[in-house]
Amino acid sequence: MTEPTLDPLPKATRSAIIRRGLRGTCPNCGQCQLFASMLRIHRHCPDCGMTLERGNGYYLGPLCINYGFVALGFVAPLLLMGVGGWMPLKAALALALIGALLLPILLYRTCWSLWLMLYYLCLPDELHANRPEDSDDLLFEEDARR
Numbered sequence: 377m378t379e380p381t382l383d384p385l386p387k388a389t390r391s392a393i394i395r396r397g398l399r400g401t402c403p404n405c406g407q408c409q410l411f412a413s414m415l416r417i418h419r420h421c422p423d424c425g426m427t428l429e430r431g432n433g434y435y436l437g438p439l440c441i442n443y444g445f446v447a448l449g450f451v452a453p454l455l456l457m458g459v460g461g462w463m464p465l466k467a468a469l470a471l472a473l474i475g476a477l478l479l480p481i482l483l484y485r486t487c488w489s490l491w492l493m494l495y496y497l498c499l500p501d502e503l504h505a506n507r508p509e510d511s512d513d514l515l516f517e518e519d520a521r522r
């Protein structure tokens with residue numbers, strides 16, 4: 377791991393936050409991928425040092441997005457199609473079960489990226505890049521709590 381840079385980053389506009397969220401990169405610098413492996417997010421960005429996995433329930437955001445995609449976007453429509461007679465009920469149940477088991481894993485990374493994107497779209501001033509240059513507070517709040 378390289379040492380995080382202390383050079384001032386350019387301001388992260390909302391469009392940059394969206395681009396970084398869709399690409400799955402750090403919302404602060406846009407340089408590194410969010411994940412160190414298939415299912416393990418970097419605790420801190422290797423390039424800028426921003427805390428990506430903040431702990432203490434922060435994982436609930438991606439979990440809710442993931443659940444919404446799977447339950448409302450896949451399982452419920454399949455069950456409605458099965459009950460409504462547009463497809464055999466047993467096939468709909470089987471597909472819904474398979475999707476309910478596999479989709480959360482397949483969407484895990486995407487949901488983390490979407491969560492970080494939505495979070496910093498709502499609170500862009502929490503990004504280190506958007507803090508004033510004369511700010512004495514160079515640490516993120518979660519780092520200061522440790």
Ligand SMILES: [Zn+2]
Binds near residue numbers: 404406422425
């Ligand atoms: Zn970064």
